[in-house]
Amino acid sequence: MIQKQNDYQIEVTPVSRTRRVVLLLNVFFALITVVFGILAVVDPLLVSGHGTVNATVELYVQAYMVRAVSIGVVVAVVAVMALRRDARGLLPVLLVAGLSQVGDVVIGVSQGIPGMAAGGLLCAVVHLGSAAWLRRS
Template sequence: MGALSTANALAALMSAGSSVAGVLRPALALPAGEPATAGVHLYARAYAARALPLGVATAAAVWVGGAAAWPLLLVSGLAQVADSAIGFRQRNLGMGIGAGACAVLHLLSACLLAR
């Protein structure tokens, strides 16, 4: 497994792990002092229900290689673009920058693999 594949697999697993962290502590993505309401808890669990399998599937596809890797990287990259936009909108720089970096990595890798 090359360095690019390793980086993508780790980024996908970090994203999946972040969704678990959000379930355990839903206020992590909120601005300081904003309460984690029942709705925030619901959406954190709904987000994890999608992000966890997508992250694991992306990491596995990249690890194994093959035709499924680039489409999963594309979908994961687009999801990270949205996560980054949400992070910046919420003034959560860690989320904005972290998800943005993962988006660039996944999308560039998808382009390289699709060739």
């Protein structure tokens, strides 16, 4: 298929089914990250795992929300753009997202928050595994 854009003709090939699944999986987990970032501010105990909420916990969940929402939105947007064959920037974005999730795993384990550790691990596997697969394909 040939697509005309800004007076240039660009050959566009359809995205393979496997690549589409990988990209949509990353969109899904990115959006889950965004939702948990927002829920953390609404209910700080969801992330802190402890019985009390103080100024330090509130600061932490606000910082977590900013990071989770911003990276999650960027991953979702770049992955959707890659569905249209514009994959510029996808690999570094997935690497940053995956590494930030590894950080969540470390925090979750060190602070005794198993949900954070497990969720971070799952997202890290998806983002970093996708980055490795996309690099090879």
